[in-house]
Amino acid sequence: MFTIDSKNNFPIYKQIINSVKESIIKGMILPGDKLPSVRELAKLLTTNPNTVSKAYNELERMHIIETLRGKGTFVAIDYIPKIEAGNMLKLKDEIKKVLMDAHYMGLKKDDINGIFNELYDELLNDKDTNITKEDTV
Amino acid sequence: MFTIDSKNNFPIYKQIINSVKESIIKGMILPGDKLPSVRELAKLLTTNPNTVSKAYNELERMHIIETLRGKGTFVAIDYIPKIEAGNMLKLKDEIKKVLMDAHYMGLKKDDINGIFNELYDELLNDKDTNITKEDTV
Amino acid sequence: MFTIDSKNNFPIYKQIINSVKESIIKGMILPGDKLPSVRELAKLLTTNPNTVSKAYNELERMHIIETLRGKGTFVAIDYIPKIEAGNMLKLKDEIKKVLMDAHYMGLKKDDINGIFNELYDELLNDKDTNITKEDTV
Amino acid sequence: MFTIDSKNNFPIYKQIINSVKESIIKGMILPGDKLPSVRELAKLLTTNPNTVSKAYNELERMHIIETLRGKGTFVAIDYIPKIEAGNMLKLKDEIKKVLMDAHYMGLKKDDINGIFNELYDELLNDKDTNITKEDTV
């Protein structure tokens, strides 16, 4: 369910963040569900509890998960997406970088679109609205 | 032409790499054109020459630019795109990350597609082939 | 009457303490009134009896409530305010923190004063003396 | 300049945060100024670099300070105050707590107002606008 790749030079705590996000987006864990405890997940991933803790803290700051004192960590039930100007710029920068990388790999527009759609369906499929209130009804 | 943002938490040498790539892709500098010297660019960007040097070295390793001893640094005239399995995986990982970020910002598939196309046109438009057949001729 | 917010990162037992204090200050429960039993309140708040017990113990240590063995817990009828040097320092520290937070939120002196007065009236209004001379009579 | 109190049961990293904020608000360090390095400050306060780092990270998240890769940490030059609903609620909660504490110490409205004004002048005096753009002109 949650995976990290020790060969990946991306920081472990960020891999955990993305892994949790992915599990939530894919619906493998639902709003309100309990996440593994810091210690549990640390054992599962054979990493340090502090590293998991750091990941959980960042996820909480994004309002993606919530901590209930002494009880554990849970998927937020009321996540409200919001677009900050800074985030939008970062997103565009990332997309630009992706497009340039793809271009230098010789991929054409259709190729990139293909990958894009493939990954989109894998992640979100037609659950595109699964974080808005209407859907929780 | 080349720009960096010292507040951006993306490494400056990588920002330089991306800036050079972007200029090439947009056709602002053409294959065979001379790039500013390491010292010149360092002054322009008010950064450390070592940082510029690091960027140039990496660009050379990608065969995007070429250094001719004593003459300077030039945009490669014979760039041949190639798709390595490792790079493809990285690209997909980045796209996945972008999609998840976009999703958590509340963007729908059409929104993301819109941004994607906007940036694609800004970067490449119908110059999609300017590093392949036409250039190798 | 008594409320807690499990998502609030403020400890639940302290939330209970503040909730009880607030009810007393607002006059919703009067000196001599019986408080719900530990178990009752735990059920009401869907929390652990130990947590309620901890809150009651602390309130008793402050002489704000009193426990009569076998009879229950009551609002103290003879609360005598006292200013200890340590408490005064803590209070000033808290106020300083509030002022800094408000400043970084862009609030001006008048704004803060406005909030301050609003909350003061909501809490105490002109009941400013209800724990001192009038009550000790 | 920066001080912590090891007897204070408030977490050290939060004390550092408040200490830095206070120094900035009082104008002891100005926008653009370099803060002591993580290691320096850790030595000064005889605490662990990780603890200082945690404080700096949170301050950066608040946009109060900025990190320039490899160069150090600086007071932000373009802090823009913003009021989020959540923060406003927290502020009001804190003020409410302060008022209740003061009340139970026997302080009257005038007493609290006195302390409030004293601390406000000590901190901000007539520099009330020192974080807005007009003032940096």
Next chain:
DNA sequence: GTGGTCTAGACCACA
């Protein structure tokens, strides 16, 4: 030199 990441291991407050 700078900050960022990670580990191992400790202690604490809270529910």
Next chain:
DNA sequence: GTGGTCTAGACCACT
């Protein structure tokens, strides 16, 4: 049991 804080010490990427 839970997460939060802190230390000591290591290694790394970046400028």
